[in-house]
Amino acid sequence: xxxxxxxxxxxxxxxxxxxxxRSTLAWTLAALTLGxxxxxMLVVALAxxxxxxxxxxxxxxxLGVPVGAAIIVFTWALTGYYVYRANTEFxxxxxxxxxxxxx
Amino acid sequence: MxxxxxxxxxxxxxPLALAxxxxxxxxxxxxxxxxxxxxxxxxxxxxxxxxYWASRRTxxxxxxxxxxxxxxxxxxxxxxxGDYMSAATLLGLSSxxxxxxxxxxxxxxxxxxxxxxxTFLMAERLRNLGRFTFADIASYRLDQTxxxxxxxxxxxxxxxxYLIVQMVGAGQLIQLLFGLDYxxxxxxxxxxxxxxxxxxxxxxxxxxxxxxxxxxxxGGTTLAFMAMAQFGFSYETLAREAITVHKDxxxxxxxxxxxxxxxxxxxxxxxxxxxxxxLPHILMRFFTVPNAKEARKSVxxxxxxxGFFFLVVCTLGFAAxxxxxxxxxxxxxxxxxxxLIGGGxxxxxxxxxxxxxxxxxxxxxxxxxxxxxxVVAGLALAGASAISHDLYAxxxxxxxxxxKTELKVSRIAAVAIGVLAIVLGILFEKQNVAFLVGLTFGVxxxxxxxxxxxxxxxxxxxxxxxLLGGFSGLISAVTLVILSKAVWVxxxxxxxxxxxxxxxxxxxxxxxxxVSIVVSLLDRSxxxxxxxxxxxxxxxxxxxxxxxxxxxxx
Numbered sequence: 001x002x003x004x005x006x007x008x009x010x011x012x013x014x015x016x017x018x019x020x021x022r023s024t025l026a027w028t029l030a031a032l033t034l035g036x037x038x039x040x041m042l043v044v045a046l047a048x049x050x051x052x053x054x055x056x057x058x059x060x061x062x063l064g065v066p067v068g069a070a071i072i073v074f075t076w077a078l079t080g081y082y083v084y085r086a087n088t089e090f091x092x093x094x095x096x097x098x099x100x101x102x103x
Numbered sequence: 104m105x106x107x108x109x110x111x112x113x114x115x116x117x118p119l120a121l122a123x124x125x126x127x128x129x130x131x132x133x134x135x136x137x138x139x140x141x142x143x144x145x146x147x148x149x150x151x152x153x154x155y156w157a158s159r160r161t162x163x164x165x166x167x168x169x170x171x172x173x174x175x176x177x178x179x180x181x182x183x184x185g186d187y188m189s190a191a192t193l194l195g196l197s198s199x200x201x202x203x204x205x206x207x208x209x210x211x212x213x214x215x216x217x218x219x220x221x222t223f224l225m226a227e228r229l230r231n232l233g234r235f236t237f238a239d240i241a242s243y244r245l246d247q248t249x250x251x252x253x254x255x256x257x258x259x260x261x262x263x264x265y266l267i268v269q270m271v272g273a274g275q276l277i278q279l280l281f282g283l284d285y286x287x288x289x290x291x292x293x294x295x296x297x298x299x300x301x302x303x304x305x306x307x308x309x310x311x312x313x314x315x316x317x318x319x320x321x322g323g324t325t326l327a328f329m330a331m332a333q334f335g336f337s338y339e340t341l342a343r344e345a346i347t348v349h350k351d352x353x354x355x356x357x358x359x360x361x362x363x364x365x366x367x368x369x370x371x372x373x374x375x376x377x378x379x380x381x382l383p384h385i386l387m388r389f390f391t392v393p394n395a396k397e398a399r400k401s402v403x404x405x406x407x408x409x410g411f412f413f414l415v416v417c418t419l420g421f422a423a424x425x426x427x428x429x430x431x432x433x434x435x436x437x438x439x440x441x442x443l444i445g446g447g448x449x450x451x452x453x454x455x456x457x458x459x460x461x462x463x464x465x466x467x468x469x470x471x472x473x474x475x476x477x478v479v480a481g482l483a484l485a486g487a488s489a490i491s492h493d494l495y496a497x498x499x500x501x502x503x504x505x506x507k508t509e510l511k512v513s514r515i516a517a518v519a520i521g522v523l524a525i526v527l528g529i530l531f532e533k534q535n536v537a538f539l540v541g542l543t544f545g546v547x548x549x550x551x552x553x554x555x556x557x558x559x560x561x562x563x564x565x566x567x568x569x570l571l572g573g574f575s576g577l578i579s580a581v582t583l584v585i586l587s588k589a590v591w592v593x594x595x596x597x598x599x600x601x602x603x604x605x606x607x608x609x610x611x612x613x614x615x616x617x618v619s620i621v622v623s624l625l626d627r628s629x630x631x632x633x634x635x636x637x638x639x640x641x642x643x644x645x646x647x648x649x650x651x652x653x654x655x656x657x
Contacts, residue, residue, distance in 0.1 A: 005650075006643045019646055026223040033219045037212070044209055044358045045365055051205075052357030060342045062356040068208050072215050072410040079222040083403040086227065087396050094647045 008101035018093045022086070029082050033075045040071060135282040138465030139472075143281070146318075146473045147295055150311045157303035157310065164506050167304035167513060168235040168488050169390040174309055176397035180404025182309045183388050185316030186481055187218075187379070187405070188412050190276065190471040193323060196413065198448040200420025201427070204345075204355025207420060211413050217376035218406040222399065225380060228559045229389040230398035231648045232641065236485075237386040237551065238493045241558045244637035246566040246630070248498050250554075253573055255493035257550045258383040260577075262486040263527075264543040265382075266479060266520070270528025271536045273475040279445050280452065280468035289528040292476060297521035299480040300487065301514045305391060308480045315477040318470045320412060326451070326467070327415045329458040330422035341422060348428040350440060355424070367604045374608030378544035381551030384485035395648050416451075423454045430457065483520045490516035538589035541606050545584055549576030549611035557619055559645065562638040565623045565631040572619025579614050583607035 009015055043050055051064030165171050174182070196214075200207035233239040238254035270289055277288035299307045334341040342356060349355040379385055392398050431437035433444055433453045443449055452471075456464040491513030496504040504512075554573050557564045584590060586602035623631070644650050 006640050009643050009647060009649060010639065015643075015646075022646070030220055030223040033216060033223070037216045040212065041209075048358035056339075059339055060346055060353065060356060061339045062205070064205055064357050065208070065338065068205075068212050069414060071212050072414060075216060075219040076406050076410045079219045079403050079406050082223055083399045086399055091396055098647055098649060 005101065009097055012097045012101050014093055014097050018090060018097065021093075022090055025082060025085060029078050033078060036071055036075065040067070136280060136465055136468060138462055139281050139468035140283075142466055142469035143472050146314075146469060147476075150307070150314065150473075150476075151295075151298060153310045153314075154299050154303035154307040157306035160306055161302075161304045164235070164492070164509050164513075166306065167510055168484075168492060169387070170305040170309055172391060172393050174391040174397075176392055176400030177404055178309070178313055179388060179392050179397065179401035181316045181408065182312040182391075183385065183401060183405035184408035184412070185312035185319070185474075185477055186385055186388065187409050188316065188319055188474075189478060190272075190474040192412070193319065193416060193419075193451050193471065193474075194448045196416045197420035197423065197454075198450040200417050201423045201450040202447070203359060204349060204351060204421075204424070205357050206359045208417050209358060211417055213372045214375060215410055215413055217379050218402065218409060220376065221380055222402040222406060225556075225559075226389060226398045226402045227395040227648075228645045229386060230392065230395045231645050231651045232559065233386075233390050235387075235390060235492045236488050237383055237555055238489070238497075241554050241569070243558065244634050244641050245558065245564070245569060246634075247502075249566055250569055251493050251497050253570055254551070254554065255489040255498075257381075257546065257554075257573065257577070258489040258493075259486055261381070261383060261543055261547050261551065262482050262489070262520070263523070264539045264546070266482050266486075266524045267527045267531055268536050268539045268543065269475060269479050269482065270524050271531050271534070273472075273479070274528060274532060276475070277472060279449070280471060285532055286529055289525055292479060293521050293525035293528070295476055296479045296483055296524075297518060299476075300483045300517040300521075305387075305484060308477075308484050309391060311473075311480055312477045315470070315473045316408065319474060320408065322467050322470045323412060323415045323419065326455055326459065326463070327418045327422070330419065330426060330454060333426065333458070334422070338421075341425065345421060345424040345428075349424050364604075366609065367606070370604050370609030371606040373612060374541070374544040374548045374606045377552045377608065377612060378548040381547030381555065382543075383489065383551070384481040386555075387481075387485050387488065394651070419451055419454055423450045426457050427453050433457075479524065483517055483524070486520045487513045487516040535589075535593055538584055538587070538594065541587070541589060542581065542584045545580035545607040545611060546577060548608045549580040549615045553612065553615040553619055557616070561620075561623075562635055562642075563623050564619065565626040565628075565634050567626045567628070567631065568619045568621075568623025571622045572615045572617075575618040576611050576615025579611040580607045583611060 051062060051067060053063045055061045055063055055066065160171075161167050163171070196207065196211055199210060229237070229240065232243055236254075236258070238251045238258070241254045242250040270292065273292045274285040274288045277283050277292075278285050281288070283291075299311055303310075331341070334344070346353050346355060351359065388401070389398050392401055427433050427443075427450060428439070431439055434440070435442040435444055443453065445452070452464060452467060455467040459466075491509055495512045496502065496509045550573050553576055554569045557572075558569065583602045583604075584607055586600065587605055587607070588600035588603075589605060591597050591600045591602070
């Protein structure tokens, strides 16, 4: 890699947009994932009765079971969303930047 | 009881750890299991066939270390999932749900959330910046000799500790499931693993991991399906029966007592989540795909497989509460609610026998053995790469090593690691190696991970900061483990532990970050200025993949 090519990429008008979009999305999703998880752990520690409620009246299956499963499924869906955005939108922008920065 | 459980947790949580050591001394050899051995032999013959095929495609260093970057995202996703879904996941997590009900499920969720984080923050940068080892990234703009030596040292430390855990676990588990002698089991694992790595390199190791992941997913899902059939596929029906059998009654359906020590839980989950991101053989997987796009896809698939498998495994533990819990033949002396035959983490195995008969038990045992093999092969390859690529080719030969010699060095290193693993496996037979799991994850999370993430994201990191930070993480993690109960009381025989928790990460990881940051900020040397200036280049490459190592075709 040459310093010139790198310089050209950095100067490309779309580069800053790409960086900003990507980091906003990545950090938001990471914070969301950790937020959901630690919220769950707080409920477990401080308000465990919430999770002990029966799912249906008269049933024994508790609310905690679908909640736990939903955390796994939902955070996985978030990775799907990130990968979709990155592999389409961000990769298209990257390709444009790289192409237009060639000397 | 709590300690055994905690050990079990630690083991089950670790991607590759084995359930074996959790059995702690209570392992009795079982009668020879012919069906299991037969099916395992089929696996070994098949994978050695693949190794032969792979050996003819392994020509360059890049083929050997990273399968030439020619693995697809989907294949790599299965292989990563294979690295994380170990025999311990199947045995340990199902046993935990069996014993603790919903609490086991809470832990399972915690073992999962590291993966989305790796997807968002690490996957594409790893691929764009690295080539063969994670030291490539850590030393990208820092001092090649110092940082690479330190990173290679960190890799080898993690690999050696983990290999011991695996070998001891393998010996014990196989003794239990197959009825083979301990040393025989250890030697078989060591020799087959060396064959995979030496002849087939990363291509063979990846395929072994993929086949194993498919077998484990298929085996686990089939078992869950057969078990749930007994309850008309209704979790409500299962729950109604479970609360009449389980000692906690209705209490098993909600959060229980195990969060009594939240600091310990926090320390453990921190170590597990960030430890994964510091394990050299997991990081190495990101270099086997052709570009960042495939790297992202691979974590997406891996996360999906892991999440699915975790839910299946929890179902197994839950169903076992009824199916195994009511059947005296699985308890020592037929005492319901007493000790399980073969040790506390045999729940999934007993369930396999209860719903699928001896043949299915044999199949699942063979899958468990295959799992160990796949994992130790990955570890040995990571260790060999650290020796040949980082230490030999880059540090000693200053990047001027000839490729043939480098390959030869990596194969010799693989033999050395294999022999060492066998010897240590036999030496540690009678030792309680549970502390090594804490050590492995503690060191990975407090040494490798901080250096890696800071070098990727933080412009101001300097060589001095990374080295001192890494060393303080390493030393504090090792010291805290030595002062913890697992070593201070269990191994050294003292009265009470000086460090009251089992996992060091809550303390050693922040220390490593703090020291790295403070020392880097205070670093006014000329070298530091150059290193900071080089961040721009690295940043562009991390963002766009410009200049990243590509795949090459045969």
